[in-house]
Amino acid sequence: MMDKLALRVAGVNWKLVAAVVSILAFAVAGSADDIGPY
Amino acid sequence: MPFVLGVAAALVVGTLAGGRVERLTAVKVAWWQAAPVALGLQLLAIYGLPGLDRAALVAVLVGSQLALLVVALRNWRTFGVAVAGLGVAMNLAVMVANGGLMPISPETVAASGRAGSWRIGDGSPGTHLALSKDVIVPLAETRLELLADRFHARMPGRLDVVFSLGDVVLLLGVMAGIVRAMTHDPNTPLEEQHETDAAGRGAYRALATR
Numbered sequence: 218m219m220d221k222l223a224l225r226v227a228g229v230n231w232k233l234v235a236a237v238v239s240i241l242a243f244a245v246a247g248s249a250d251d252i253g254p255y
Numbered sequence: 256m257p258f259v260l261g262v263a264a265a266l267v268v269g270t271l272a273g274g275r276v277e278r279l280t281a282v283k284v285a286w287w288q289a290a291p292v293a294l295g296l297q298l299l300a301i302y303g304l305p306g307l308d309r310a311a312l313v314a315v316l317v318g319s320q321l322a323l324l325v326v327a328l329r330n331w332r333t334f335g336v337a338v339a340g341l342g343v344a345m346n347l348a349v350m351v352a353n354g355g356l357m358p359i360s361p362e363t364v365a366a367s368g369r370a371g372s373w374r375i376g377d378g379s380p381g382t383h384l385a386l387s388k389d390v391i392v393p394l395a396e397t398r399l400e401l402l403a404d405r406f407h408a409r410m411p412g413r414l415d416v417v418f419s420l421g422d423v424v425l426l427l428g429v430m431a432g433i434v435r436a437m438t439h440d441p442n443t444p445l446e447e448q449h450e451t452d453a454a455g456r457g458a459y460r461a462l463a464t465r
Contacts, residue, residue, distance in 0.1 A: 230277065230280070232280040233276065233277060233279060233280050236279040236280050236282070237262070237266075237279065238291060239284075239287050239288075239290045239291055240262060240279075240290075240429060240432075240433065241258065241259065241262055242290040242291040242293065242294040243290040243293075243323060243326070243339070243429065244258040244261070244262065244339075244425060244426060244429045245258050245294055246290060246293040246294040246297055246319055246320070246323060247293075247320060247323045247339070247342065247343035247346065247425050248258060248342075248346065248418075248419075248421075248422045248425055248426075249346045249349075249350070249357040249388055249389075249404050249418065249419040249421060249422055
């Protein structure tokens with residue numbers, strides 16, 4: 218909670234982070250490509 | 256990696272086109288939480304539990320991609336989602352048609368340099384490629400072969416990927432959706448945007464002919 222508060226103070230837009238992460242997650246999970254580090 | 260670069264490229268194109276990245280937060284996508292959950296389950300099955308039973312691996316991969324397809328169908332009116340969903344459906348179709356994992360031919364495995372025994376085992380048909388969704392299936396035995404993992408990027412480092420037609424369609428849909436969302440006001444109905452675009456083109460033509 219404190220970390221989240223600190224990042225919000227630092228100006229992180231959590232809704233935007235969630236949107237970009239979700240888009241990436243959709244693309245990678247839906248792909249046939251190798252996922253993650255290897 | 257190609258998907259990370261594709262999303263990054265779409266963000267750059269959207270910005271250069273005068274869009275704003277904050278507009279991505281205004282796009283309403285029902286059941287969006289399914290995407291990070293699906294990816295988390297896939298990462299767990301592939302990386303967290305490397306010795307996972309084949310049936311369980313198939314259940315996780317097919318189930319998670321099916322969930323993404325449902326999300327795409329639920330949101331198909333959102334720009335780019337129908338195309339991205341088509342890409343997911345193409346990958347899902349070829350995986351289901353070949354037992355639940357993405358088929359890759361021995362020739363493609365060899366051409367892509369995935370030669371380590373830790374990765375391909377003895378390379379025999381039916382072998383699951385470690386840390387991937389792929390299974391080795393001879394070309395002649397692959398159902399829906401056009402949709403299989405059959406293209407090799409021939410690029411350096413992490414860009415040297417093997418990909419499917421569905422991957423290309425999926426990435427195009429995602430990139431188009433990002434650029435559109437960044438450059439259009441999500442609170443304006445699509446029909447109204449088309450009218451505005453048409454009116455703008457008319458005004459431009461009127462000015463150009465003066």
